[in-house]
Amino acid sequence: MFSKIQLQRRTLLLGAISATAAVAGCSTSAPQAERAPVPRLVSRPIGLASDAELEARYAAVEDGGHFIPAVPYREMDPKYFRQRVPDPTGEPAGTVVVDTPGRFLYLIEPGGTAMRYGVGIGREGFAWQGEGIIHWRQPWPRWKPPADMIARRPELEKYSVANGGMAPGIDNPLGARALYIFQNGQDTLYRLHGTPEWKSIGKAVSSGCVRLVNQDVIDLYKRVPYHAPIVVYQKPLAEQLQV
Structure with a gap:
C-alpha cells in the first residue's frame, strides 16, 4: 500500500x-x-548529355525485329542532338511544337522545360503549318505515298494505297515510327516520322513531313501523350510568339 x-x-x-x-x-x-520541400519550377536536368550518354543514345539498336544502325552523331551539329531545354513556347505540357525555320521539334513538359529534337523538314512548297492533333501513331509503319507524289514520281505506283504500300523496314521512308497529324478530323497527310538519313537533319529535303533520326523518333513516340496537340510554325518562333 x-x-x-x-x-x-x-x-x-x-x-x-x-x-x-x-x-x-x-x-x-x-x-x-x-x-x-519547396516545389521547384524545373526539376529535370537541362542541357546537352555527356559523351557516354550520347554514345548510348545514338547507338545501334534492334527494335521490332529491325536493326537500326548507329548514328554518327559526332558528324552532326550538336544543336540537333536530343536534349532538354527551357520551354521557349509557352504552350501547355504535352503539346508538340515544330519550329520549321529553327529545324527543331519541342515536346513541352510540366515545370517549364521541353525535350528538343533536331529535325529535317519539307522543301519550300511542300510545307504545312497550323494546329492539329496527333490522331494516330504507328510503330514500323507501311509507307503509302499520296496520289500527288505518285503523279510526280510514277515509279512509286507500286507503293500506292491500292497496292498496299511499302513494307516496314529500315529503308522505308517513314522509318521506325510515324505520328499522323489530323486537323478538324481530317488527315493532313503530314507526318512526324523516323529516317536513317541522319545527314538530312537540319535541312529542308523531304516532301512536307518532319523527320527525326530513328533513335529520336522512338524516344518521342514513347513520350507523346494520346491525341497530343501539335502546332507547326513556318515563321521563326520568336516572331510567332509576338503575334
Missing part, C-alpha cells in the same frame, strides 16, 4: 513526465514543417 505522501509524489512525477512528452512533441513537429 502506498502512503498518502507516496501517492502525491507519484502523481507529481507522472505529471512532469506527461508535460515533458508534450513539449517534446511540439518541438519535433515544428522543424518538420519548416523542412517541407
Whole structure:
C-alpha cells in the first residue's frame, strides 16, 4: 500500500513526465514543417548529355525485329542532338511544337522545360503549318505515298494505297515510327516520322513531313501523350510568339 505522501509524489512525477512528452512533441513537429520541400519550377536536368550518354543514345539498336544502325552523331551539329531545354513556347505540357525555320521539334513538359529534337523538314512548297492533333501513331509503319507524289514520281505506283504500300523496314521512308497529324478530323497527310538519313537533319529535303533520326523518333513516340496537340510554325518562333 502506498502512503498518502507516496501517492502525491507519484502523481507529481507522472505529471512532469506527461508535460515533458508534450513539449517534446511540439518541438519535433515544428522543424518538420519548416523542412517541407519547396516545389521547384524545373526539376529535370537541362542541357546537352555527356559523351557516354550520347554514345548510348545514338547507338545501334534492334527494335521490332529491325536493326537500326548507329548514328554518327559526332558528324552532326550538336544543336540537333536530343536534349532538354527551357520551354521557349509557352504552350501547355504535352503539346508538340515544330519550329520549321529553327529545324527543331519541342515536346513541352510540366515545370517549364521541353525535350528538343533536331529535325529535317519539307522543301519550300511542300510545307504545312497550323494546329492539329496527333490522331494516330504507328510503330514500323507501311509507307503509302499520296496520289500527288505518285503523279510526280510514277515509279512509286507500286507503293500506292491500292497496292498496299511499302513494307516496314529500315529503308522505308517513314522509318521506325510515324505520328499522323489530323486537323478538324481530317488527315493532313503530314507526318512526324523516323529516317536513317541522319545527314538530312537540319535541312529542308523531304516532301512536307518532319523527320527525326530513328533513335529520336522512338524516344518521342514513347513520350507523346494520346491525341497530343501539335502546332507547326513556318515563321521563326520568336516572331510567332509576338503575334
